[in-house]
Every structure is written in C-alpha cells, then in structure tokens.
Amino acid sequence: MTTLQSDSRKTDLRRKVATLGKPRKATYVVLAIFVLGSLFPFYWSFLVASRDNGMLTERIPPFVPGGNFFANAARVFDTVPFWKALANSVIVSGTVTLTTVLFSSLAGFAFAKLRFRGRNKLFVFIVVTLAVPTQLGIIPLFIAMSELGWTGSLTAVIVPNLVTAFGVFWMRQYTVDALPYELIEAARVDGCSMIRIFWNVCLPAVRPAAAILAMFTFMMSWNDFLWPLVVLDAGNPTVQVALEKLQSGYYVDYSLVLAGTTLATIPILIVFVLLGRQIVAGIMQGAVKG
C-alpha cells in the first residue's frame, strides 16, 4: 500500500500519526474549568476553616484565607479523638480497599475469561444485587452482626465491605477487552497455573481499572457514616463518626466542622495522587504490543 503513495502523502500521514492524542489548547481550558469547579468546595471549606462562622452569613464572602486555621484545627484535636479515629479509618479503608480490589479482580477475571457452568447466571445475579436498596439493610445487618458478636469492633465495618458487586461488575467489564486470550493461551503453554496467570498476566493488564476501583472503594469506605455510627463503640470511631460530634449543639460551628473535614480529606488526596499514576494503559503499551 505504501509503495503506491507519494512521498509527501507519506510524511503527511506520519505527521498525523505523531500528533495523534496531542492535546489542543482548548482541551486544557475545558479541563481547567472542570477542575476549578471541582476544587472550589475544598478551597471554600479551607476558607471557612481559616476564618470564623460569621463568614457563612456574609452576602459577599471574602476570598482570601484568614489566620484561624491552626487554632480551629487545634480545637478539632481537643474535641474529638482525631488520631485514633484516623488510625481506625486507615485500617478500615485500607483493608476494604485491598480485599475489594483483589477479590473483584479475581472474580472479574473468572467471569470475563474462564468458562464454567452457570457463569452467566451467576454474573447476572451479582449485577442484580446492585439494585437492592441499601437504606433498610442497616437493621437486619445490625441483627446479623450482633448474632456474630462483632458489634463494637472494626470487623463489623470491614466485613460487609470485603468485596462489592460493583467491584466485580467493573473488573469483569474491563477485563473482557483489556486481556487478550492470546496472552492466557501463551501462559498456559508455558505451564502456568491459573493463579499464576491471574497474578502475572491478568493483574498487570487490568492495573488501571484496579487503581480506579481502589480510589472509589477507599473513598466510599472513608466517607461511610451511618453504619459505623450505629455499629461501632464510642471509644472506637472512624473519622466520619468522630467528626460528626463537631456538629453538636443548636447551631453548628462550621469553622470547626470544616477544619475537621479539611484535615480528614488530606489522606484521601494522598491516596488519590498515589493511585492516579496507575491509571495509564498498563500492559497494553508494553507486553501486548507484539
């Protein structure tokens, strides 16, 4: 095909291919608007946290931070067992994230690439469980946890979230196209066991999806409120449960509340940045290329 084309057309095409995926200025502008819109509540929270409650009832709020942030943060530490709660939340969200990603990837791999009896039915079943409204589940779940004797401990918050239907569904959908059969075949020929194929072939290929699932799961778990409130003991809260205590009294001191929220957001941002790097086309750019 190339032989029929003139040289100039060839260079033209090559240039085109080279510019493929190169962003225009407008791309940055549009994205900047979105990111500013996304950042606003965080900046605003910090503004309130660095000033006092009066800011909220001003018609034209100030746009530069005040000097009270550290004073307000200190009040947070005085009012609630922040470090203990932070440690609990890290344990809960960390564990839940790890297991959800692992179990969801495993199940996703099985549903997407392995054949077994009842596969489709079981998969549909999982997707259907997503549609169960969760609001009411808290009462029977509490009964179940009391029967198991887990109320009061972090186990009661961790166990119900070890793996989610959402995670399995997502990993399966991603694995379907991201993992070519040729790779699995090749590994089988090399005598790899299934679990090695999962670990060495599948997992690297689905890394971006796993990273996204990890971000979502961590967030979800970190911000979970009503269930930990109901099931945990007073001295053993997660961050959200502890922070809720800042909203006591007949009026809410938002500079205090938002100082607490700002502090509690920092770990999430760290996790986001660490995982954000993983969202690149994993194996596709390397191993599969050939």
Add this chain to the structure above:
Amino acid sequence: MRTIRNGLVLALGITMTALGATACGSGGDETPPAAGPNEHVDLTLATFTEFGYEALIPEYERLHPNIKITHRKTGQGGPYHEDLITKLAAGSGLADVTAVEEGHLSDVLDKGSKFNDLSKIGPADASPDRWLSWKYDAAKTKDGKVIGYGTDIGPLAMCYRKDMFKAAGLPDDPEAVKPLFATWDSYFAAGADFVKKSGGKAWFDSAAQNFNAMVNQLPEGYIGTDDKLAVESNQGIKDAWTKVTDAVAKGESAKLTAFSNEWNTGFKQGAFATKVCPAWMLGVIKEQAGPENAGKWAVTAAFPGGGGNWGGSYLTVPTQSKHPKEAAELAAWLTAPEQQIKAFQAKGTFPSQVKALTDPALLSKTDDYFGGTKVGELFAEQAKKVQKPQYKGPGDGQIQENASSPALQAVEQGKSAADGWNQMVEAAKKITR
C-alpha cells in the same frame, strides 16, 4: 462449588436464628438481678448534641468505683434517633442509659414496653417532686409507667429586635413590649402594625415556629387522649392555623425555614423583628446574628398565651439493658439538681429540676449580648408559666415535623391556606394510619 454451598448454609443458619430472635426474642420482661455492691459493672450512656455531662461522668465513677461508664455521644439529633430506631428494631445495642429528645418522646412512649418503669426501679430520691410537674408527667405512658427522667428544658420567651421596633415606632423596652406579647391575637395584631410602619419588613421568621408553640399550649394536641387523630376535630388547631396563615397573608412572615441556611443569614440581615425564643435560642441568635448586631436583640419575660416549652430531653433505661438498676441510679444522679446545675454551667442546658431553678448560679446568669439581661432568672420564671403537659399520642412529633411544618412552608411558598390545611390533614392521617 462446595464453598459456595457452605456459605449459603451458614447464611441460612444465621438468617433463621436471627429471624427467630427478632420475631419472638424480646424476652426483656424479667428484670435481671442487681449486681452486688462491689461487682464490676460496665454502663453505657448515649446522648446527642450537648448535655454537659463530660465532667460529671468521671465524678460518678469516683463515687462508684465498681462502675465504668462509656459515653457514646452523637452530634446531631437526626442520626442519633435513627440509630435509636435501628437498635430498638434489632432488639439489641441500645445504651443502658439512652437519652431521648422531647420531640421524639411520643414515639418512645408508644413503645413503653421496651423501657423500664423508673418509678419502680429508680432510687427513692428521684421522686416526682424533683422536677417541674409538667416535665415529669410528660414521660408517663398511658398506663402510668415513668420511662424517662427529665434533663433539660426549653422554656419559651420572646426575642425581638429593639432597633427595628424603635424604627417602626413601637415600644422597645423589655417591660413596655410585654403587652404586645400578651396573647397570640395581640402578637399578630402588633405584627400587622409593624409590617405597615416598617415598610413591609417581616414580623417573625417562619409560620411553623409560631404554630408549634400555639398547638402546644392547647389542652389537647394533634392526638387526643383516646390515641385518635384529632387534627380535624380539635377546634383549637384550626383556630391556630387560621391565625397563623392570616398573619402570613398580611406579610408578617419572613418565610425562612427554621435552621435552613437562609434562616441563618436572616438573623444577620435583620429579616424579621421577633422570634419565638426557647432558652437555648439565645446561643443561636448570638452566633448567627454575629457581633455586629450585639445589643440589637433583646429578650423579654413574656410569651403569647402564657408559657410554653420547646426542646429538652429525657434519660431512659431500655429493657435491653443488662444492668437496669445501676443504669437507673446513674440516670437519677445525672438528673439531680446539683448535677444539672453543673451541666448548665458547662453547656447552658436549662435545668428542669425545681431546686435547680432557684439555684444562685442559675439566677445570677446574665447575657451581655442581650443587654445584660438576667437570662437565668427570666427563663426560670418562664418555666413556671408552663401549664400541665399536653398528652402526646403516638405520631405527635412526626405530625409536627412532617405534616404541619411542611404544610405551613407550602403556604408560605404560595399555597392557599385551605389547600395547606388539607395537605396537613392528609399527611397527619397517613402518619397515624
């Protein structure tokens, strides 16, 4: 596959035992024996917002070395009472001493069998004469069980903007304004006058705030003593509705939903001139109106139609408790006058105990934001004006929150008073069906 089946078998097992446990496993009727005097006892205490008990708990543990108290504190009443319903329904998990807010009391009284009768298991010094009688009697079930010890109250007075009164040519001295706040008729008439003279400024913040107080003053409320819905048959409710919605039609309402964001802003903007004012509202006004409005707000010892109460709580001992006797002792101690005065000093919770209301620490309390008024004495006086408690039948609290308040909000948003009335009646019927 076997693992799956095992899992299912396990789940079914749990399902069966748990279903069995809830269907017939209430079993809390027989009171467990009290622990010996030196036996170690763990108690849990659950409260929400600020009860002012933080310093009292270690004190109690010092007095009772065998008792260890875990304080489970929730910030907001909303999630707190949702948690309460969850554990009531699940049949386990409630704290030995569980606080219940006055607005939720009707729901709890309805499930009286789930709470211990404190007049039976409580210590002798927690006798009825410790409390204002209306406070004590409100926690009695129909069959005479006392399920809660009163903690604090929210006696009603009137708060108003001196500067706005003055500008409209009304009297602004706390004594001189009292006639305006003598009855609801005089209150709304003064409001109509104020709206005219001030060029259309609002008299009160929201219709529901007044309506709730008016209904609470009636001999009977939304639910009659026969536990039947009385919204339509109770003429007093209809009259209150007519008065309030007339006032809305005359432009007296600022139409700001209580505790909403815009309501908060309304304090700073001077959006209304008067406010139904329970004791705890002073803190709200101070916070929302801010230092720039200091001295503009005043409070007076008068309330249309006599007196009233809004807010305050009770300490209950659910039958789920394994140590009801010790729990009742703790609840009784916490709600004794000496302790409630300390709680008042710590967090401003206004005591409901007769002796506490004459305590010098309370009577000498003044508030500079409200022009140095002796607020302790003022609200103690208001507390004594409250008539006997109104019987709160099952669903009463929900009718106020989910039937009358939204219906009045709808009227303020443009619905006709007649349509609003129908909306309230329908919603109330649904709640009590």
Add this chain to the structure above:
Amino acid sequence: MTVLDKVAPEGSKAGERTSPRPTFRHRLSRWDVKVSPYLYIAPFFILFGIVGLFPLLYTAYVSLFKWEAGTDHPDFIGLDNFKELFADAQFWNALTNTISIFLLSSVPQIIIAVLLAALLGARLRGATGWRVGILLPYAASLVAIGIIFANLFGPKYGLINGVLQTIGLDPVDWQASRFGSHVAIAIMVNWRWTGYNALIVLAAMQAIPKELHEAALIDGAGTWRRFWNVTLPLLRPTLVFVTITSTIGGLQIFTEPKLFDAMPGSNNGGSTNQFQTVTLYLYQTAFQNADLGYASAIAWVLFVIIVLIALVNFFLTGRIARPQAVKTK
C-alpha cells in the same frame, strides 16, 4: 445476554489440551482449570451469604407484616402493604420525582463523562493532576456541599437568583418549584458524579490499542469518525457498566435531595414532597415512622423497578454500541 456470550470464543478453553497419557501434573492442571473459577468468585458469594442474603430475606419477611420498630407482636397481613403501596399517591409522586431527577442527571452526565474522558485521554502535561482533579467532587465533604449548594440555590439570598435578577430575569424558587428543584438537584448530582464516570470511561479508552487509531487514521478517518467507529464500539462493555450503575445509582438517589431540603435533616423532599425520592420516602417510613413493614414493601417494589429499568437500559446500550463494529479493523 449477548454481551456475556461473546466473552470466550469456542475452542479457547484456556489450557485444555488433549494429551495421550494423563500424567499427575496434567490431572492437577485440569483440576486447576475446573475449580479455579469457582474459587475466584467464591469470596463474593460467601460474603453475600453472610451479610447480603439475610437482609434481603428479612426485608421480604417483614414486608408481609404490620411491623413497627420494637413491636412485640407484628401482625401478619399478607400482601396488604403492597396493595396499600400501589394505591399510595405519595409513592407514585416519589417515583415520578425519582425518574425525573434520574433523567435530568444521568443522560447529560454520561455524555459529558465520555467527552471529558476523551479530553483526558490526550497526552496531557501533568496527566495525574488532571485525572485526580476531576474526581475531587467525589471526595468533598457532604457538609461543605450542603452549604455551598444552599448558598447557590437559596430562593432569597442565593447566588444564582442574584445573577438571574442582575441580568433582568425572574428569580426561581428552587425549593418550592417542582421542576426547579429537580434541575437544582440534578446539577448537584452531576457535579458530584460526572468526574467519577469520566474516569471509568477513561480507563477503558486507555486500554484501546493505539494501533487501531493509527490504522483508522491511515484509512482517512477524521477525529469524529474515529471516535464513533473505533472508540465507542470498544467502549461497549464499559458503557454497559456505566449505564447500568448510573441507572441503579440514579434510581436510588438519596443524599443529594436530602441535602437540598431547606429543613435540615428532613426526609420530606420539600414542603409538598416536590422532590422526595423513593429512597427518601423509604427512609422516612422506616426511621421516622418506624413502620418497618411498609418500608420493606417500598424497598422490594423499588428493587423490582430498578431491575426492570436496568434491563431496558442494558438492551438500549447494546444497540448504541454494536459489538460487530469491533471486528472491523
């Protein structure tokens, strides 16, 4: 269920090859192939058995009773809760609100998410920053979101009404107006969830081999045609995922309408239930009215409705991005 069938082509039973003499190793390997899939999906089902199944059965059981929270003697009433529900105007009102808010939010949200993902897929400087940036709303605290949106959509002192009046338009009572409140809530939903969906789509887009785009380019396909003929078909499993999860999430919408209500903590969805969703109604019935039997009936009916609508969406998505297109290369 076409999408499920296309997963494993015939004859690709991984690893199953006939060998003349089954060795121990071989038998082990066959056993591995047979059992592994079940082991891999087991964690979900075991967990579901422990914490998912019981609530489901419990709710079904309770829905047949007149069951107040904490009651000693629930009355068995058969299907009366369901009969009452189907005649309950408040339920139908809530369902209408839910579907209206769902349509106002999910449709624009998915379209914007796909376009946003296309932008994010470019070779950006500081790519991680942009990606994390658009996911941030998902991490924002509900307290902050509640106040910010109340400040934006306040009927009296709100910023948006301020702007409307400045440019000479009539202010909108975002709380009182039914449609207005739905729009405001949909904006809130979209603000929170668009970035989240964009990131999901982005991950799938990144998995598309660059060679496909290059080949299409050489064939003379423009940006739009490449997007339509290469990107979209390959995104099919992901679009199915996004559509179904947004449908389910959208029909269970709870947090945003609850936060939006001017009366803090209220489950009423406005003064005349103008923006009460089914889950809010369910929540109110269970945790305020303590009417667990009726709430359970609502939960089950909502569950069935969601499954039905998700199925419809599943087939619709299947039509938009047809699998055949994948094979053109």
